[in-house]
Amino acid sequence: MPKSVQITRPLREWMDVFMHRSMRGWNQFAKSTGLSMPQLGILMQLHYKGTTGLSGISERFNISAAAASQLVEKLVQSGYLERAEDPNDRRAKNLRLTAGGAKLVSEGIQERYRWMEKLADNLNLEDNKKILEALTILTEAARKMDEKK
Amino acid sequence: MPKSVQITRPLREWMDVFMHRSMRGWNQFAKSTGLSMPQLGILMQLHYKGTTGLSGISERFNISAAAASQLVEKLVQSGYLERAEDPNDRRAKNLRLTAGGAKLVSEGIQERYRWMEKLADNLNLEDNKKILEALTILTEAARKMDEKK
DNA sequence: CTTTTTAGTTAAGCGGGCTTAACTTTATGC
DNA sequence: GCATAAAGTTAAGCCCGCTTAACTAAAAAG
Numbered sequence: 001m002p003k004s005v006q007i008t009r010p011l012r013e014w015m016d017v018f019m020h021r022s023m024r025g026w027n028q029f030a031k032s033t034g035l036s037m038p039q040l041g042i043l044m045q046l047h048y049k050g051t052t053g054l055s056g057i058s059e060r061f062n063i064s065a066a067a068a069s070q071l072v073e074k075l076v077q078s079g080y081l082e083r084a085e086d087p088n089d090r091r092a093k094n095l096r097l098t099a100g101g102a103k104l105v106s107e108g109i110q111e112r113y114r115w116m117e118k119l120a121d122n123l124n125l126e127d128n129k130k131i132l133e134a135l136t137i138l139t140e141a142a143r144k145m146d147e148k149k
Numbered sequence: 150m151p152k153s154v155q156i157t158r159p160l161r162e163w164m165d166v167f168m169h170r171s172m173r174g175w176n177q178f179a180k181s182t183g184l185s186m187p188q189l190g191i192l193m194q195l196h197y198k199g200t201t202g203l204s205g206i207s208e209r210f211n212i213s214a215a216a217a218s219q220l221v222e223k224l225v226q227s228g229y230l231e232r233a234e235d236p237n238d239r240r241a242k243n244l245r246l247t248a249g250g251a252k253l254v255s256e257g258i259q260e261r262y263r264w265m266e267k268l269a270d271n272l273n274l275e276d277n278k279k280i281l282e283a284l285t286i287l288t289e290a291a292r293k294m295d296e297k298k
Numbered sequence: 299c300t301t302t303t304t305a306g307t308t309a310a311g312c313g314g315g316c317t318t319a320a321c322t323t324t325a326t327g328c
Numbered sequence: 329g330c331a332t333a334a335a336g337t338t339a340a341g342c343c344c345g346c347t348t349a350a351c352t353a354a355a356a357a358g
Contacts (some may be wrong), residue, residue: 007281008271012262014284016197019261021170032285033290037186038345048169053252054306067346069307078340091305091354110170111160119290120156132156135163137276141268142166166323203336214317218337223314240324240335 021115029108038063038071040108043080045063046097047105053092096114170264184227186222187212189257192229195246196254202241229253248287 030040038061046052058068062096062129072095075081086092097105120128150165173207187210194209195201205218221244224230229250235241269277 007277008266010281010284010288011269014288015262015265017288019171021291036344052260064347065306089355093306113164115163116160117157118163119287119294120160122290122294123286130158130279131283131287132159134280135159137272138268138280139159141164141271142170143273145268187315213317238325262340
């Protein structure tokens with residue numbers, strides 16, 4: 001596949017640069033909140049996927065129900081999560097971000113965007129247009145690929 | 150800044166999709182190796198930055214010298230790292246990936262690339278070209294931005 | 299209506315990462 | 329040359345995430 005040969009290098013270089021930045025930023029943010037990665041992960045899931053039960057947590061992160069319960073307990077104690085009885089199934093709990101939890105998560109996401117948006121701000125209009133187009137294509141392709149699987 | 154208004158949404162969507170995939174993949178890889186994140190992080194640093202002393206580790210990850218020493222010890226025990234006396238400063242140690250360590254890291258990186266390269270493979274030639282150009286621009290801009298700082 | 303399955307909790311125990319503190323060894327500053 | 333600083337190591341102790349095991353309560357199956 002000749003086209004791959006061409007695109008491989010820029011693809012990899014970009015991923016290296018981007019991942020490096022992102023990982024660092026993410027770790028710093030985690031540290032600044034005082035929360036652990038697993039705890040932050042749960043908040044993120046609640047943000048992106050909305051309300052879920054405890055079972056949703058243990059499945060998503062491949063941990064035991066006990067582990068999920070304990071992690072959630074801490075987040076509830078810290079005031080980031082709300083744990084209410086599910087009216088349709090009284091065994092189950094509905095987990096939701098509190099206002100504080102939502103704020104924390106959106107600050108984290110915000111911070112994640114910031115570097116890249118600053119990057120885009122430094123580009124001229126034409127480059128910006130190219131990148132807009134390219135990222136739209138990529139996002140679309142990623143969605144399609146995930147669907148197929 | 151009118152151009153930001155336009156580019157913000159695709160930028161964010163792409164980042165969300167990409168980060169989500171990458172993080173998941175990275176966690177899975179970590180689990181598959183049996184190594185912890187901090188340990189993998191050290192191997193990655195050694196891969197990208199080359200030989201360094203223990204002090205390099207503690208600075209990079211913001212941990213105490215004691216913590217770095219203990220982490221490195223485990224990696225040496227596991228056969229991923231080589232710890233040799235620095236001939237120029239006999240207090241210091243030179244850390245290097247062993248063959249096994251290098252193999253492990255490059256497999257991890259490989260896996261990180263795979264999803265995105267598959268993505269690119271599914272695109273037509275024209276889209277591919279656009280993406281190549283866009284990523285090259287972005288990488289270049291990122292380098293410049295990091296230099297300035 | 300009883301049995302079984304499902305959702306979640308609690309407690310005990312393990313291993314990991316991290317810190318501080320005390321220490322050894324080698325290099326530097328004066 | 330002697331005091332001080334720097335590079336690592338080791339040990340004690342803390343918190344954390346995770347697992348297994350034992351349990352409660354509610355729903356589903358028969």
